[in-house]
Amino acid sequence: MTATRTRYSGPITEARVHPHGLVDQGFATDEALASMLDRYPAELFDINLYDYDAEDQVSLRTGARGRLGGAELLAAIQQGRLWVNLREVERGWPELWDAAAVEFKRIEAAYPGMRAVSRSAQLILSSPKARVPYHFDAAGVVLFHMRGRKRLFVYPGDETHLPERNMEQVVTRQTTEEIPYTRAFEADAQVMDLEPGDALTWPFYAPHRVENLDRFCVSLSTEFQTWPTRFRNGALYTHAVMRSRGGRPRTTDTLSTPGMAARWAASLALKRMGAMKSRIATYERDFEPEIGVADGAGALKA
Numbered sequence: 001m002t003a004t005r006t007r008y009s010g011p012i013t014e015a016r017v018h019p020h021g022l023v024d025q026g027f028a029t030d031e032a033l034a035s036m037l038d039r040y041p042a043e044l045f046d047i048n049l050y051d052y053d054a055e056d057q058v059s060l061r062t063g064a065r066g067r068l069g070g071a072e073l074l075a076a077i078q079q080g081r082l083w084v085n086l087r088e089v090e091r092g093w094p095e096l097w098d099a100a101a102v103e104f105k106r107i108e109a110a111y112p113g114m115r116a117v118s119r120s121a122q123l124i125l126s127s128p129k130a131r132v133p134y135h136f137d138a139a140g141v142v143l144f145h146m147r148g149r150k151r152l153f154v155y156p157g158d159e160t161h162l163p164e165r166n167m168e169q170v171v172t173r174q175t176t177e178e179i180p181y182t183r184a185f186e187a188d189a190q191v192m193d194l195e196p197g198d199a200l201t202w203p204f205y206a207p208h209r210v211e212n213l214d215r216f217c218v219s220l221s222t223e224f225q226t227w228p229t230r231f232r233n234g235a236l237y238t239h240a241v242m243r244s245r246g247g248r249p250r251t252t253d254t255l256s257t258p259g260m261a262a263r264w265a266a267s268l269a270l271k272r273m274g275a276m277k278s279r280i281a282t283y284e285r286d287f288e289p290e291i292g293v294a295d296g297a298g299a300l301k302a
Helices: 030-039 070-079 094-108 164-171 183-188 227-244 257-273
Strands: 016-019 045-052 058-063 083-086 118-126 131-135 140-147 150-154 190-194 198-201 208-212 217-225
Touching: 030 070, 045 131, 070 118, 094 118, 094 140, 094 198, 094 217, 164 227, 190 198, 217 227, 227 257
Parallel strands: none
Antiparallel strands: 016 198, 045 058, 045 083, 083 118, 118 217, 131 208, 140 198, 140 217, 150 190, 150 208
16 A cells, blocks of 8 residues: 555545535435426436445446436435436536535645546435445545435555556446455555535545445535546556557556656547447446335336
């Protein structure tokens, strides 16, 4: 483990909690959430149900938005074991997006030299017993927690905990964000408990997993790219293409900035050519939220 818990340079060297003011603005009340769910575009819903075996290895089921009204859908999430991501908050709930932008700028200023060149956000509504498996985000993240209690486990971003070959697969959308996990990693975890009003940052790309602490939770995950993360993601994409054609690229942490930028430029051309087709563009949905059934996951209706 390195002193900064990651082999990738960046201004965020460890998980750290900051205060935020979104809770006091009323975005996480039942009334606000039910109203929002009534009008949120159905194509921006990701509804997930994670199952774990005896060794904590995960399998994923995905659900459809279904026909429940906002209040009923909220009740199904609160009673079940669902993890619901509402993508593109900037489009689906612009009032929350604007309020979070103010909070984001204040946190960004706490890290000299960090400059977001793009941002996106997803609102996360999750059941009291929901868990999210070990994974990484190909971006910087500020997680604004607004309701319930949540525990995050943040791990080092070294080759042991975060193999670059797996990163390449995620960046090229050959797999979802989950990466190989073993319980031995727990000895290296930085454990952070979040209460409403806490915002959490962690090092770029650091693997992490999440457990709700027996309460319905609401969080806003704001992802952002810097030029260094753009360059690295582009290099990872280019390396994945090279590897798929028999190449043996170096790891990105051995590249100079010009070398990384060159691979990023190459990735733009490779994407235009369709060099790597997404394998996760269409997941088969096999349930929809329903009140009073196991895990909140009812039969998928025609």
